[in-house]
Structures are given as structure tokens and as C-alpha cells.
Amino acid sequence: MSNRHLSRSIAMQSLFEWDFNNQPQGKIEEIVNHNLQEFAPGLEDDGFAKDLAKKVVENLVKIDKMIVKYAPEWPLEQITLVDRNILRLGIVELRFDETVPSKVAINEAIELAKTFGGDASGKFVNGVLGAIYREMADKKELKKIDAEYKK
Secondary structure (H helix, E strand, O other), X not given: OOHHHHXXXXXXXXXXXXXXXXXXXXHHHHHHHHHHHHHOOOXXXXXXXXXXXXXXXXXXXXXXXXXXXXXXXXXXXXXXXXXXXXXXXXXXXXXXXOOOOHHHHHHHHHHHHHHHOOOOHHHHHHHHXXXXXXXXXXXXXXXXXXXXXXX
16 A cells, blocks of 8 residues: 555544544644554655645535535435545545646545445545536636637
8 A cells, every 4th residue: 555545544534533523623633643653653654644634624614515516415414424534535635735636636535435435435436526527627628718718
């Protein structure tokens, strides 16, 4: 397992714990640190897991609104904790982190869903993140067209 994949797993497990226990925003760093020590001692790039979890918590309102928009048949509270937090991680990497290619963010989220979620989790995560990605691609294409038109 690569360091980045392990970091994503730790971040997801930490967010799950944080969400399950209704912890305050400031508690996420403590949870991530504990889980890094417990499940990934000696991980070289532990900052990646910390950064992911922190970005999710900082952007939680925006992220959850996106989940509601792109999964309209599933009220946020009815999405399993695992799937909800995998979607949150995927959205953070897709929309709030320009260092991770979009397709990598989606594929990694799908792999987490297959590992930690239920039978349909991978398809569900793929559907939601795929819809977000398509809209992002459409907007980029429109911006290109607008820029060329203004020339």
C-alpha cells in the first residue's frame, strides 16, 4: 500500500470517528494523530493525512452542500458514515486540492469505498464524484470558450 493511500485511509477512519462521536472541529487533529500512531507508525508523510482531514473539517459546510446537490435522492443523514466521509475526502481532493489529479482523487475514493464500505459503496461514490467532475470539466470548457471569444 502506498503512503498516500494509507494516509487517505487514516484520514477517512479519523473523519469517521470524528463524525460518529460528534466531535468539535478542533478535535480532528488529535484523532488523526492518534490513528497515525495506532495504524501507521513510522509513516513518512503523515502531513498528508492531517491536511486532508483538516481541509474536510474546514470546508464541511461547502462539501456537505455538494453531497446534497449531487446525491439528491440520499439525504445526508441517510448516507452511511463511511460513504459520507469517503465522499468528503474525495470532494476535498477534487475541488479543494489542486495537487491531486481529478481522476486520481476519484479512483482513490472508489478504492476506499470498496475497502471500507458496503457492496454498492464504490458505485455510489463513483456516481457522485463523477457528476461533480463532469460539471467541473464543463465549466472549464466554458471558460476556455469565453476566453477565446473575447480575443
